Amino acid sequence: MKVSLIGLGKVGSAVAHAIVLKGLADELVLVSRRTEMARSEADDLNHAAGLEEHSVEVRAGGDVDTAGSDVILYCDAAQSKTSDVDRYCAARGNLERLRERIPILAAASPQAICVMVTNPVDVMTWFALQLSGFPQERVFGVGTLLDTARLRRLLSERWSVHASDVRAYVIGEHGEDQVASFSSASLGGEAMKPSDDLASLARQAAESAGKIYRTRGFTNYGIAGATMMILESIRNNRRRTAPVSMRINNYHGVSDVCLSLPAVIGRRGIERVLRPELNEAEQATFHRGAQRIRDVIQTLAPSLVAAS
Template sequence: MKTRKVGIIGLGHVGAHVAYSLAVQGIADELLLVDMKEQKLTSEVQDLRDAAAYLPHRVTINAGDFADLKDCDVIVNSVGKIELLETHDRLSEMDFTIKAVRGYVQKIKDSGFDGVLINITNPCDIVTRELAMGLGLPKGRVFGTGTGLDTSRLLSALARQTGVDHKSITAYMMGEHGALQFAPWSAVSFRGMPLDEWAKTDERFRFDRDALQKESIGGGWVTYVGKQCTEYGICTTAARMVHIVLHDEKAIMPASMELCGEYGEEGLFVGVPCLIGKNGVEQVIELPLTDEEKAKFHDCCEGVRKNMEHLKDLY
């Protein structure tokens, strides 16, 4: 039986929690942890090994370097500097994260890695594109968590508002993983019945959509203000994506993926519903958006392109 091996680059709050989620859920058989801080790496490996003895399944945790990532099925990139988020702007991390990625992406490529890479690092859409270009893997093998976590907030908010379990709701946040993202309400449904149809007969479904969307976008800052980091939501999102890839689930969830004409856009990565399997993103799902939603999505893409202009200053 093939060993499922996952590498994690960067062991800050998010990276360490991703490692723990993968271990405690039994998603990976082997974890390879990589971090530039030697003592941090040693400490995280020890802590996870201490936990592994009482897990109901076997998991091996090892420290490594970029060259050791060669045999990984999946890599999760989570290098970041969370304190840079004090400006409430994910782009404030760009100067640090883009330079960091450019410092090691060639090392990943040189290792011979030929799996799937999932990026968490912010600004997610722009960093994911940088990793994809640097690694040169087939299309879809590099994608980001993008609006996946924001979608989980939307589903949670909809469940509280309507009383319907979140697993019975289909909804997405799309566009930039940031302030410009939006919820395409025309695509929200409850076990096949559109939100607009429910709203005709049930007042629970006649809520302030703008307020609920704002809540979903701003939820990350609510988390950050009290603890100066985000952990559980994003690590669970990443772990779910790793599980989908390793088990070739062909599951649909939002991810930051390259557009090549879908939704009339190209040349950038943004959050869209994707079919994910063993080869990463295997298909971008094009929702039948309204004209107003198409305009909002285009505005999101223009916002990402504007932010990408800053990359020229970092070369």
């Protein structure tokens, strides 16, 4: 399987390393605006690959070298000029880069699955759909998958069970109004009834990225792990269920905006979308997140039209 990784910042480099360690590509193409750095990154990763049992051929290239990719992992982002944790601060700069690259990447690999990693991921996923012309099952974002992992870890510590045995999803916006859908969550078939205790854990999960960001200036290992779960499910047709950012079609009255819902991920991309029930409070939060994403899209859309 040919995988092209666009963008080699802190997140892109962590994703590339994880691919090599896990052997999730036969060919990995690294694309960066910093050409020499990309070549050195490829050399370093090839040295690491030589120590693994599986074989991954890593090389640096440009957008044209991504031709024939099975999967495009989009991590490209403008350099942040602020220490603000707000994901939406980078929206305009990241959209400008997306507008340049996605049409070229889509033309070079018309059958690829495009996984958006760059923030604000819900906004970027919506614009990637418009710019690529791909069907919506082949363009989706990492979304709230990492938020879900954070929440499940806290819940697993609370009940002293393995995190993979906790059936709880964070859905909706990857941001302030993410929804911990406890009304449809369970542990061993036993329902988790929404409570103040669970709400406190959900807040801790939602705030954890900001705490890491304020200390390290970035987060990268968690998002790399989430990206690997998606890539492995595509490569091996695992049909894992993961909450990913996708175009919503009439879910609790919301349509034509990208937010996360649990989806079955396989070799063709999104193979099935699940629609968990939400209580009134969860629906209200979901709608707030949808409106926030819609507002950002409407603000940025005119600049996209003007440039085309």
